[in-house]
Each structure stands twice: as C-alpha cells, then as structure tokens.
Amino acid sequence: MEMPPDCPTATGALSDAALLRRYATGDARAAGVLAQRLVPRILGYATRLLGGDRAEAEDVAQETMLRLWRVAPDWRDGEAQVSTWMYRVATNLCTDRLRRRVRRRSVTLDDAPEVADGAGGAEAGLIEADRHGALHAALGQLPDRQRQAVILRHIEGMANPDIAAVMKIGVEAVESLTARGRRALAAALAGRKGEIGYGRDD
Amino acid sequence: MAVTIDESGDALDQLFAAERAVSFRASPALMARVAADARKLQPRPVRGAALGQRLRHLLTGGLRGGFAVAGMAGAALAGLWLGLVPPAPLADVTDALWQDESVASVELIPDYDDMLPGVTP
Numbered sequence: 001m002e003m004p005p006d007c008p009t010a011t012g013a014l015s016d017a018a019l020l021r022r023y024a025t026g027d028a029r030a031a032g033v034l035a036q037r038l039v040p041r042i043l044g045y046a047t048r049l050l051g052g053d054r055a056e057a058e059d060v061a062q063e064t065m066l067r068l069w070r071v072a073p074d075w076r077d078g079e080a081q082v083s084t085w086m087y088r089v090a091t092n093l094c095t096d097r098l099r100r101r102v103r104r105r106s107v108t109l110d111d112a113p114e115v116a117d118g119a120g121g122a123e124a125g126l127i128e129a130d131r132h133g134a135l136h137a138a139l140g141q142l143p144d145r146q147r148q149a150v151i152l153r154h155i156e157g158m159a160n161p162d163i164a165a166v167m168k169i170g171v172e173a174v175e176s177l178t179a180r181g182r183r184a185l186a187a188a189l190a191g192r193k194g195e196i197g198y199g200r201d202d
Numbered sequence: 203m204a205v206t207i208d209e210s211g212d213a214l215d216q217l218f219a220a221e222r223a224v225s226f227r228a229s230p231a232l233m234a235r236v237a238a239d240a241r242k243l244q245p246r247p248v249r250g251a252a253l254g255q256r257l258r259h260l261l262t263g264g265l266r267g268g269f270a271v272a273g274m275a276g277a278a279l280a281g282l283w284l285g286l287v288p289p290a291p292l293a294d295v296t297d298a299l300w301q302d303e304s305v306a307s308v309e310l311i312p313d314y315d316d317m318l319p320g321v322t323p
Binding site: 024025032036044058062072132157186 | 214215217218220221222224225226227228229232233235236237239240241243244245246
C-alpha cells in the first residue's frame with residue numbers, strides 16, 4: 001500500500017472515523033490518508049512528552065497507529081473520537097517509557113539524563129537562549145500528569161473536556177493540572193534568568 | 203525581541219504559540235513502517251470475510267447439525283433403495299409375507315389353545 005502524496009478531495013474530506021471504517025472494509029487508500037493526517041500529530045505530541053527524544057517518539061507513533069489498525073474492525077462511532085483515542089494511547093505509551101527511563105536511572109548513575117535530549121532542566125535551555133529547547137526542558141521538569149495536561153491544552157490546542165477524556169479524569173482536575181503546570185512552568189523558566197531571547201529582532 | 207517570563211504567564215502564551223507553529227514531519231521510513239503495519243493488519247474485503255465466516259461456521263457449530271441432517275438423508279435414501287431394489291434374501295421374505303399366493307393368511311398371534319395343549323375347557 002502506497003501512501004498517497006496528497007489527499008484527493010473526496011477522501012481527504014472524510015472524518016477520521018469514516019476513514020477508519022473504509023480501512024476496515026478493505027480500502028487501502030483510507031489508511032494512507034489517515035496516516036498522513038495522524039502520524040505527524042502523534043509524533044509531535046510524543047516528542048514533547050518524551051522530552052524531545054525523536055527516536056522514541058517515532059516508536060510511540062508507530063505503535064499507536066498499529067493499535068488503531070487493530071481496533072479498526074471493532075470501532076464504534078460515537079463512543080470516542082479517533083483523535084481522542086489516539087492521544088490516550090500515545091499518552092499511555094509515553095508514560096510507560098518515562099517510567100522505564102526513571103527505573104533505569106535509579107539503577108545506575110551512568111544513565112543520568114543527558115542535557116542534549118532536552119530533559120535536563122530549564123537551565124540548559126536558558127543557556128542556549130533557545131525558547132524551543134527551554135520550553136521542552138521546562139516541560140520535562142513537570143510531573144507527568146501536569147506535563148500531559150499542559151501540552152494537550154496549550155500546544156495541541158485541545159478543549160478541557162477532550163483532555164479529560166484523554167486523561168480519564170474530570171474537567172475540574174484538568175483545569176487544576178493545567179493551572180499548576182503553567183505556574184510551575186513559569187517558575188522554571190523565570191527562576192534562573194527570567195528572560196528568553198528569541199534570537200532575532202522583530 | 204526578548205520575552206520575559208513573569209507570573210502573569212503572557213510570555214508563556216507566546217512560547218506556546220511558537221511551539222504550536224513547530225511542525226513535526228514524519229520521516230519516510232516511519233511512514234513506510236506505518237503503511238506496512240496497516241497492510242498487514244487490514245481486514246480482507248467483505249466477500250472474502252463472508253466466505254471465511256461460512257467456512258468457520260461449518261467447521262465449528264454448524265458441523266454437528268450438518269451431521270444430523272446428513273444422517274437423516276442417508277437413512278431415507280437407504281430405505282428408498284431397499285424398497286425399489288431389494289436384495290435377494292430380503293425379496294424372499296417380502297414375497298413370503300406379502301406376495302406368495304400359497305399363503306392365504308399369516309397368523310402373527312398364536313391361538314390361545316395352541317399354547318396350552320393339555321388343557322381343555
């Protein structure tokens with residue numbers, strides 16, 4: 001099955017759920033359109049959750065799509081949005097990997113986090129005067145649930161009820177997590193130097 | 203331009219906006235792996251699936267009922283065959299019972315007197 005370079009209007013206009021139904025009934029082109037649409041989103045989300053580890057994020061994206069293909073024949077409309085389901089699976093996969101990472105670190109000091117992967121803390125990002133790296137580093141310092149909520153709300157642009165569905169918590173809990181995450185993020189970025197250069201004059 | 207991170211969080215919103223603008227392009231290798239998975243796991247077309255379902259039904263639950271139907275049909279055909287073309291021993295019995303003119307009647311229930319020869323009323 002070849003991934004089409006661009007979506008034909010008829011297929012590209014279909015919803016994720018409609019494409020998944022087509023895939024389940026043997027339409028190979030639907031899988032290509034769905035992958036083009038979803039893989040970059042999962043990849044970005046997983047990369048941010050995993051502190052910038054692109055290789056691990058690719059594995060998470062592939063595994064998430066693999067599970068989507070598996071559930072396709074049993075997919076029921078109305079129970080969940082494909083994107084919500086996808087974020088939930090990716091979140092769980094990232095959480096598992098982060099936990100394994102913590103366990104490895106607790107075994108030996110040689111496995112201490114590397115600054116270069118963006119998970120080393122806000123200071124490294126500030127030294128580099130790189131807002132992208134600084135944000136990733138600061139996000140890496142947040143507790144897992146706060147980081148998930150902040151990324152889903154402020155970077156993925158999801159509404160609180162959708163975040164609640166992804167994280168399987170109430171909307172109030174989402175609001176609390178995002179509020180605390182924002183405060184912690186501001187503190188992490190402001191604590192040392194208080195300023196991030198954009199690197200260009202506007 | 204520099205962005206100051208303060209407690210108001212306005213600068214955070216700018217950082218988030220900048221982060222949202224970052225696009226993540228999936229590598230061709232990743233897309234190829236995803237496509238291979240999709241190809242491997244894609245259900246067969248509906249016609250093939252229906253045929254497979256019928257075969258599975260026949261080989262599992264439907265088989266027992268099939269045995270019963272086949273048994274009844276076989277017994278019916280055997281009865282019809284024996285009736286139309288009876289084998290020689292069976293034909294003799296049939297002739298003796300129904301078609302031999304020398305037999306006027308067949309007494310299937312013996313007389314009470316024959317069973318008790320020494321007793322006379």
